[in-house]
Amino acid sequence: xxxxxxxxxxxxxxxxxxxxxxxxxxxxxxxxxxxxxxxxxxxxxxxxxxxxxxxxxxxxxxxxxxxxxxxxxxxxxxxxxxxxxxxxxxxxxxxxxxxxxxxxxxxxxxxxxxxxxxxxxxxxxxxxxxxxxxxxxxxxxxxxxxxxxxxxxxxxxxxxxxxxxxxxxxxxxxxxxxxxxxxxxxxxxxxxxxxxxxxxxxxxxxxxxxxxxxxxxxxxxxxxxxxxxxxxxxxxxxxxxxxxxxxxxxxxxxxxxxxxxxxxxxxxxxxxxxxxxxxxxxxxxxxxxxxxxxxxxxxxxxxxxxxxxxxxxxxxxxxxxxx
Numbered sequence: 236x237x238x239x240x241x242x243x244x245x246x247x248x249x250x251x252x253x254x255x256x257x258x259x260x261x262x263x264x265x266x267x268x269x270x271x272x273x274x275x276x277x278x279x280x281x282x283x284x285x286x287x288x289x290x291x292x293x294x295x296x297x298x299x300x301x302x303x304x305x306x307x308x309x310x311x312x313x314x315x316x317x318x319x320x321x322x323x324x325x326x327x328x329x330x331x332x333x334x335x336x337x338x339x340x341x342x343x344x345x346x347x348x349x350x351x352x353x354x355x356x357x358x359x360x361x362x363x364x365x366x367x368x369x370x371x372x373x374x375x376x377x378x379x380x381x382x383x384x385x386x387x388x389x390x391x392x393x394x395x396x397x398x399x400x401x402x403x404x405x406x407x408x409x410x411x412x413x414x415x416x417x418x419x420x421x422x423x424x425x426x427x428x429x430x431x432x433x434x435x436x437x438x439x440x441x442x443x444x445x446x447x448x449x450x451x452x453x454x455x456x457x458x459x460x461x462x463x464x465x466x467x468x469x470x471x472x473x474x475x476x477x478x479x480x481x482x483x484x485x486x487x488x489x490x491x492x493x494x495x496x497x498x499x500x501x502x503x504x505x506x507x508x509x510x511x512x513x514x515x516x517x518x519x520x521x522x523x524x525x526x527x528x529x530x531x532x533x534x535x536x537x538x539x540x541x542x543x544x545x546x547x548x549x550x551x552x553x554x555x556x557x558x
Contacts, residue, residue: 251276251277251278251299251300251482252299252300252301252302252482252484252485253298253299253300253302253481253482253483253484253485253488254296254297254298254299254302254305254309254482254483254485254487254488255272255296255297255298255299255469255479255480255482255483256294256295256296256297256463256464256465256467256468256469256483257272257294257295257296257297257468257469257471257474258292258293258294258295258465258468258469258470258471259287259291259292259293259294259295259471260292260470260471260472261289261290261291261292262471263471264289265283265286265287265295266286267471268295268297268471268474269281269283269297271471271474271475272297272299272474272479274477275474275477275478275479276299276479278299280299280303281297281298281299282297282298282299282303282306283295283296283297283298283306284296284297284298284306284309284310284312284460285309285310285431285460287455287457288330288436288455289332290330290331290332290452290454290455291455291456291457292455292456292457293316293317293455293456293457293458293465294457294458294459294460294463294464294465294468295468296309296460296463299482300549301485301548301549302482302484302485302488302548304546304548305485305488305489305492308492308521308534309460309461309463309488309492310431311431312431312460312461312462313402313428313429313430313431313459313461314428314429314430314431314433314457314459314460315426315427315428315429315457315458315459316426316427316428316429316435316455316456316457316458317424317425317426317454317455317456317458318424318425318426318427318435318439318452318454318455318456319422319423319424319425319452319453319454319455320422320423320424320425320439320442320443320450320451320452320453321412321414321420321421321422321439321450321451321452321453322339322344322347322354322409322420322421322422322423322442322443322446322448322449322450323338323339323343323344323414323418323419323420323421323443323448323449323450324337324338324339324414324418324420324449324450324451325337325338325440325443325444325449325450325451326451328370328436328451329370329434329436329437329439329440329451329452330436330439330451330452330453330455331451331452331453335414335416337449338414338416338418338449339418339420339447339448339449341418341419343447343448344411344418344419344420344421344448345419347409347421347446347448348409348411348421351408351409353446354406354409354421354423354442354446355406357442357445357446358404358406358425358442359404360445361401361404361438361441361442361445362401362402362403362404363400363401364398364399364400365398365399365400365401366396366397366398366399367396367397367398367399367433367434367437367438367441368395368396368397368437369397369434369437370434370436370437370440397432399429399430399432399433399434400429400430400433401427401428401429401430401433401438402428402429402430403426403427403428403429404425404426404427404438405425405426405427406423406424406425407423407424407425408423409421409422409423410422410423421448422453428459435452435455436451436452436455439451439452461491461492462491462492463491484529484531485530485531485548486523486525486529486530486531489523489525489531489534490523490525492521492523493519493521493522493523493534494516494517494519494522494523495522495523495525496514496516496522496523496524496525496535496537496542497525497527498512498514498524498525498526498527498532499527500526500527502514503524503526503527503530503532506524506532506533506535506542506544506547507532507533507547509544509547511541511542511543511544512541512542513540513541514537514540514541514542515540516537516540517537518537518538518539519536519537520536521534521535521536521545522534522535522536522537524542531548532547532548533545533546533547533548534546
C-alpha cells in the first residue's frame with residue numbers, strides 16, 4: 236500500500252488484482268475470511284481495509300495484488316451499521332460476549348419503557364461531532380500493550396476520548412425483553428452511519444449510561460463502507476467452497492472514490508513512468524488516471540492542469556486490470 240516514487244517505472248505482476256467484498260458470518264473471524272480468500276485465490280498475501288469483531292457480521296473489504304494499494308484510501312471511509320442495543324445491562328466488553336458489570340433496577344426499566352422519547356433524546360445527544368472513549372476491550376495500545384490484553388489481565392483501562400462523527404443514529408421502536416438472568420431489559424434496533432474509528436459498542440454503552448440503566452450491543456452488522464454495500468458481497472459459504480466470485484477491478488473501485496482522468500495511450504505510458512502530464516481536468520487532491528483499455532495507471536494530484544503521481548500501479552502481465 237506504499238506509493239512508488241514518481242520516477243519509478245511500474246513493475247509487472249501476474250497476481251490476481253482487485254478488491255473483494257465479503258459478507259462475514261458471525262461464526263467467522265476476520266482472519267478466517269482473509270485465510271479463506273488466500274486459499275480460494277491461491278495467494279500468500281491478502282490485504283484488508285479494517286476488521287470486524289468476532290460477534291459482528293457484514294462487510295469486509297479485502298484487496299489482492301496491486302489493488303491493495305487502494306486499501307489505504309478505503310480504511311478511512313464512513314461506515315453504516317445495523318445494530319441491536321440492549322438497555323438495562325452493562326458488560327465488560329460493551330457487548331454480549333462478556334459478563335455483566337451492572338444490572339438496572341426493574342423499576343427504572345419500567346419507567347424508561349413508558350418514555351421512549353427519553354431514549355431518542357439521548358441518542359440525539361450522541362449524534363453529530365462527539366468525543367468518544369473507545370471500548371476498553373479494543374486493539375488500541377496502551378504503553379505498548381493492547382487494551383484488551385490489559386483488561387483480561389485484570390487491569391482497569393480508561394482510554395482517552397477521541398473525536399468521531401455520528402452522521403445518523405436512527406432508532407427503531409424500543410421493546411421490552413428479558414435478559415439472560417430473567418431481568419427486564421429494553422432492546423432497540425438502530426442504524427448508525429458514522430466516521431471511521433467510531434466504536435458502536437461504545438455508542439451502546441454511552442446511550443445506556445446517559446439513560447442511567449447501562450447498555451451493550453447484542454447484534455452488529457456492517458452494511459456499508461463508503462460506496463460499497465454488503466448486498467454486493469460474496470457470502471462466507473461461497474468463499475469457503477473456494478469460489479470468491481469476480482473481483483472489483485482497481486478502475487471500478489477508484490472510479491467510485493475519485494474523479495476520473497482519461498488518458499491517451501501515450502499519456503498512460505508516460506504517467507506509468509512517473510512523468511507529469513498536462514491534462515484538461517479541474518484541480519483535485521486525488522484522481523484516478525485511467526488508460527484507454529480501462530486500466531488504472533495511478534492516482535494523481537491535479538493542480539493547474541498538471542498531474543503529480545501519488546500512487547502508481549504495476550502493470551499486469553496480460554495487460555488486464557484484474558485477474
